[in-house]
Every structure is written in C-alpha cells, then in structure tokens.
Amino acid sequence: MKIEEKFLKQAQELARGAEIVPNGVMGLAEKLQTAANENRPLRVKLGLDPTRPDLHLGHTVVMRKLKKFQELGHTIVLIVGGATAMVGDPSGKSETRPALSKEQVNENAKTYFEQMAKALDVSRAEVKNNADWLHSMSFVDMLKLASSTTVAKILTRDDFNKRYKTARPISVVEFFYPLMQAYDSVIVKADIELGGTDQTFNLIMGRDVQNFYGIKEGQIAMTLPLIEGTDGAVKMSKTYPEHCISLTDSSKDMYGKIMSIPDNLMPKYYLLLTDLNFNKENNPRDEKMRLAFEITKMYHGENKAAEAQNEFINIVQNKNLPDNMEEVELKEPVNILDLITRLNFTPSKSEAKRLIAGGGVKFEGEKISDIQLNIAKSGILQAGKRKYAKLIFKG
C-alpha cells in the first residue's frame, strides 16, 4: 500500500509514547491511509471496566490518545464491560471483583463518562455495553467463540503463565475474559484498540478473533505504558491514594502532587500526560513547575492552574501561609493522629505516624514528635508541605 506523507506524519505523532502491534508506526499509517481510501473514519476502541469509576492521571494516558484520534475525525468506540462486570470475577486472585447489577454498571459508567469528559469529547463517542451482545450469546455461539483459540495460546498470557507455573488456580471461566473482550472487537468492527501495556495480549487476541470471524484486516493494538504514582515506585492506582492524582482532585492538590514527584519521573509524565517535550537543560524545579502547570491547566483551566501555582510558590517556596485555610473548631482536646486523619491530611493513622516521625507535622511552626499529643489550643497545623488548617479551640 502506498502511504501518503501526510498519514505517515499523523501516525508518527499519534504513536508518541505508544507501542503498536503489528508493524509499528507503519501499521498505524496503513490504517490511516485505508480510512482515507475508503472515505470513512477509523473505529478506535477502548474497553472500560465499570467496577472502578474513579479516574486518575494514569487513565488519561489512553484517553488523551483517543482525543487525538477524535481531533483527526475518527470515531471513538467506548465499550462498557457490562457483561463481565455482571458476572464478576470468580478467579483465585486475591482481589476479586464483585458482580454488579445492571443499574450499578450504568451508574458507574455515568460517573466514568463525566470524568472522561475532562479529557475527550464523550458526546461524540459511540458508547456501547457489551452485555448487549454477550448476554444474548447462545450455547452454540459460546462454543464457536471458544473454538477460536487454543489453550496454549491463552496460557502464554503473562499472568496466566505465572499462575499456571506456580500452581495457583486459574478458573476455566477466566479463559473467557480475553475471548469476550476480543469478541467485542468483532461486533464493533474495531480498526484500532487502545489499552495499557498490560493489555497487549488481549488486544492482539482481539485481532486474532476478528480474523477467526472473517474480518481479514483486523485491528491493530496500540498500547501505552502505565505511569507510576507520585512516589515514582508503584503504578498509579486508587489502592495507594496518597500517590494517586485523581481527576477529581482540586487544582491545588493536583499541582502540589505533581510537584512532589521524583525528578526522574518527569520525562515520562511529559511524554504521556502532555504534548510538551521535557527539556533536560532546564532547572529541574522550573521544569516540574511547567509540568504541574500544564497538567493542572488541562483539567482545571488556566486560571485555576495559575492560582495553584501562586499558592505553591507562596507556601512551599516562600514558606508563607496559604491565603485560604480551612478553619476547624475543636470543642475538646484532640489527639494529633486523630486530628490529622479527620482532616484527611493522611489516608490512615499509620500514614500520620510516619509523617510525624519524618518531621512533616508542625503546630504553630514547631515540629511535633509525640504521637500521644493532644491539641488543646488554637493555632496553625501543617502536615507535609502543602496541607494547612487553622484550629480554633473552644474547649
């Protein structure tokens, strides 16, 4: 196929940070050319798990990519995994997924889309629930789907392979999950499917199963790295709320959390969370502020981002107090650990202890070291670099 220069360039831009299988950037360029030749938009699929409707910056990596496709006039197809969610996950995993009712699935999906709207135009996307076709599959349909692949192939999937080799149980029903999401690609006629790199196997399975059902040029898989949370160590996830940057975080929290990432995480955040390029010649602090400003601007607008930046400069860099502090009335003496967790400064008491042990908690400018301490007077409480409360004691 002759690829026009234009589509090669588009493909290169779209491929930023992504891995594409098969055929890399050329595979994507061919899809773009095909769509132009056939005078139709590409169908770009993303599967959503409606059991966890809270979105964080990690999710935006893929969503931002969808938006680029949308800007080029292609069609985004969002698949809510209703069928799977309604069955639940009976596997031997420590973290089992609960079965959800249809109502819960729809409600979660709604929350999901509201948050997604911050990153792309959901109203222009095709939204489908795979319960609509999977639940109506007959016995014969299911067996046909099951005959589309081999046991050995599914066992090559990394997590299955590890579990099989270490004799941890894999339920036969789990073999159906990759097949079901692959069948979604058949139904929606996806040209491209996006996902995290942990989804590579499933996405390629989608291509194979499309092929089995007679779709000759199946979807290409476009996978994007998972990003680490603010500690730079563990994958960003709601499971570690203190290192997770949610789309529902306030502009000041978002800005401040981004400022707390380790310097070596900056290139990855630049690459995957923005359209800007990381400049290693710059002063790291300035470069991090540029990153924090850019991302906060995306989800809260320029004014809020500027406000957050000013406050950060004021309180963290100039050690001033923030302009607007939460005022908290104490009616009786309160233990410092209880107070910190009640104010949501840390997600747990053990986190509060750790913060105190690290010298991160101050009352009226004095470090607190005694976790037994009861606060029984008015004053400014500070936890970490950016969290303040004005305590008013009325005991």
Place this chain on the structure above:
Amino acid sequence: MKIEEKFLKQAQELARGAEIVPNGVMGLAEKLQTAANENRPLRVKLGLDPTRPDLHLGHTVVMRKLKKFQELGHTIVLIVGGATAMVGDPSGKSETRPALSKEQVNENAKTYFEQMAKALDVSRAEVKNNADWLHSMSFVDMLKLASSTTVAKILTRDDFNKRYKTARPISVVEFFYPLMQAYDSVIVKADIELGGTDQTFNLIMGRDVQNFYGIKEGQIAMTLPLIEGTDGAVKMSKTYPEHCISLTDSSKDMYGKIMSIPDNLMPKYYLLLTDLNFNKENNPRDEKMRLAFEITKMYHGENKAAEAQNEFINIVQNKNLPDNMEEVELKEPVNILDLITRLNFTPSKSEAKRLIAGGGVKFEGEKISDIQLNIAKSGILQAGKRKYAKLIFKG
C-alpha cells in the same frame, strides 16, 4: 454407614472387571445401601456418542454392566450427546468429528438403541438428549459452569496433558467437553456413571461438578477396560474392521472371529464379555469354543450359536466344505484380488495381497500365489479358514 452383607455381595459381583472411584467396592456398596435406605433405585448414567452408531463387542462390556444394575431394579439413564455432536469437534485431532444435525443425531441414536437392545432392556431405560438442557444454557449459565473447575485440573487429563506438553493445539472449546458431560450428571442426578477407563477423568469431573452445584454425595465412577480386537493388539474399533466383532455380524462370523483371537486374550474376554470364568486347566481350543459359543448365544440365541459351532467344527477342524456356500456367477475372467474384495472376504486389496502372500487363499484346494491370476473357470474359492464361495463361470 453400616453396610448390609447383601449389598456388599452385590457390589462385589457388580465390580467384576471394573475400577471404582472413590473408595472401590465399598464406595459402590455404600451407594447400594443408600438407595435401599432411601427406598429408591440408583440412577446409573452412561453417555453415548451418537456420531458412531455401530456397536461391537467392546461396547457390550459397559452395557452388560448396565444390565446387571437393571436386573437389581436400578434405573439406567442413557444420555445421547446431542449437544456436543451438533457442535462437532473442532480440535486439532487428526480424526475430527463432523457436526451432526438434530435429525442425524436422532437417527443414529435410534440405530444405536436397536443394537443396544441385544444387551439390555432399553425400553426400561431413561433416554435423554443433553441438547435439551445444554442448548438452552445462557451466557451466565455457561460462565458459571466454566467457573466450576480450573485450567490446571483439566490439563491433568491424560490426552490434554500429552498434547500440551508436545505443543499440539488444544482448542479452548475442548475444555468444555468434560464440563458439559459433567453437567449432564448434575441434571440427571446420577449416582453412578459408567464408562471406559479412558473416561475416568471425565467421570470424576462429573462428581466434582455435581459438588460445585450443591450435590453433596456425587456420583461414583465405574470404569471398565477397553478390549482388544481379534488380533489381540489394538483396541477393538470400527477403524480396524477385520479385527472388530460387530453386534450386527452373523452368528457364524461372530463365532469364527472369536475363535481367531490369540489364546492370551481369552481370560479378558471371559471376564468382560461373559459371566463365565476362564478355566486355565482346560484345553485352550475347547475353552475358546466355550467362549465363542457363549458370546454368540448371547446375541444370536442358542440355536444359531450351535449352528455356527457345528459349521466351524465341520469346515475348520474337519476341513470340510460349509453346507451353504454363496454361489457367484462370473461372466468374464476376474482378477483374484478384485474377486476377493468384491466378495468382501477382505476389506481392501492390500489385505487380499497379504492373505495371498500368507498362503490363505485357495482355489479348488490349491494355494494361489500369483496376484495377477484371473479366474476363468468354475470352482470353490476359499479365503482364510472360514470364507468360501462357489464360483460358477459362464464366460
């Protein structure tokens, strides 16, 4: 559980030649006692593959066992595998099973039952087609069934294990076959399932899956050895017609074929195909005649068995000609190989060549050695010990 002497004795008799899992003869005795305590018959299941309706002596091993249960007043439940047959077997096996229509399944099942009637009282058996419950399973039902076992467990099945280890493909749908037949046991509430020893895994899976669906005391598995064909080497099967003794074979063929088995196969035939005991003190030829007579009597009646025995003595032992020979008119000279195969004396020309090479073909009492020979005169043709034709040349 306290087992009455009577049921222990019954169990010992029923167990002749069989392996019982779990708990061997005691497991069976407990089932018999339970049925008596609950004042109900046991439900004894056998699954039938309606793709191959021709029955041979190998099938009667299990059928005879069913008859014993029937004689003790228990209920035989015959499951026609309509659901599986209608799907066909898409596995990587060299010998793939074709998908059958519902009509074909019913027709094959009918033939099957007609032949089965020679070994047990089909009219008193419950006959079911698993298409009746499997085909109406929904998506959620199927996933529930799939969640009843693990991949590792299914991969312990001998044939799967071998194929997995030697990298021969196993389709995911094949994982459903053991689950489906196991689900049959749930539906029909089987107390005991019978099968060949190659079915041990499936039968125990039936017990496990019953358990998953809340049946506490699941079925026990009663497996019986597969018997070899008349060559004593390969499992009896239609695939090797010259070594296979069909229930539709004439009384003379049946008797003659049994007389052709190697002596060392006699004890197994006695054990599994009759109620008689092999007597190693007897002259082997007499013992084999007793066996051939007994089996022929079962499927053709005493008169026919006696007739077959007399002919055998007459033509094989006393080298006389049989009383009733087929008369064949030849209108032109016919090649000896063509003639032998046309008369169905051997199933193929290569078999005919082998028979000639072994000195097994005679014309008018003279051995034939030339496979190019054309027969152009009247006379008696003999192939092997028992096959004769009277050729009448009218060329």
